[in-house]
Amino acid sequence: MRAYWYDNLPGDQRLPHDSGRSVPPSYLSSLGILHFNYPSLTSVNDLASSRNYTHRDEITISPEKMGDVYEEKVKTFFHEHLHEDEEIRYIVEGGGFFDVRGKGEDGGLDGDWIRIRLERFDLMIMPAGIYHRFTTDETNYTKAIRLFKDEPKWTPLNRGKETDENGYRKEYLKMRDGAEAVAAQ
Numbered sequence: 001m002r003a004y005w006y007d008n009l010p011g012d013q014r015l016p017h018d019s020g021r022s023v024p025p026s027y028l029s030s031l032g033i034l035h036f037n038y039p040s041l042t043s044v045n046d047l048a049s050s051r052n053y054t055h056r057d058e059i060t061i062s063p064e065k066m067g068d069v070y071e072e073k074v075k076t077f078f079h080e081h082l083h084e085d086e087e088i089r090y091i092v093e094g095g096g097f098f099d100v101r102g103k104g105e106d107g108g109l110d111g112d113w114i115r116i117r118l119e120r121f122d123l124m125i126m127p128a129g130i131y132h133r134f135t136t137d138e139t140n141y142t143k144a145i146r147l148f149k150d151e152p153k154w155t156p157l158n159r160g161k162e163t164d165e166n167g168y169r170k171e172y173l174k175m176r177d178g179a180e181a182v183a184a185q
């Protein structure tokens, strides 16, 4: 795992877009993001049961596996969205990028994109309500396990006026900025 500020330059979303400015783990945790490196599935299973995740599926995002819909899927995943549940992803093979919004400057709610590079054995937990997006990298191959509390269901809520007002979004901001207010004391 490596996190850095997205360079915001034009070009394929699958390129690294590395500005060269790293984002430290402490900043990611202040956004409510957790990361682990689990070379064995046993640890993934333990984490799943400790958080009451009883369902999972395995997704292979690649042109070979998905055929013609691959490019379309990759664009859908890259549309800025949030979920009303936390999102847990474990990379089994290949790699990919999750982009998440940093904090805005001067108390603004949303800042610039942070790119999080995930590789084999990386497990990431993103809190409900965080704006994010996903893309494969130039190798066009991500095999990941998605953990769910109930039946596997992926419901992205694309960013808009409605999601800005979403209760889970508001809860997330309270947690994020509340945590910061406490840390600053």
Ligand SMILES: CSCCC(=O)C(=O)O
Pocket: 059, 077, 087, 089, 096, 133, 134, 142, 144, 146, 154
């Ligand atoms: C690597 S999982 C696919 C992307 C995804 O689940 C998401 O963007 O929410």
Ligand SMILES: [Fe+2]
Pocket: 081, 082, 083, 087, 132, 156
């Ligand atoms: Fe998502």
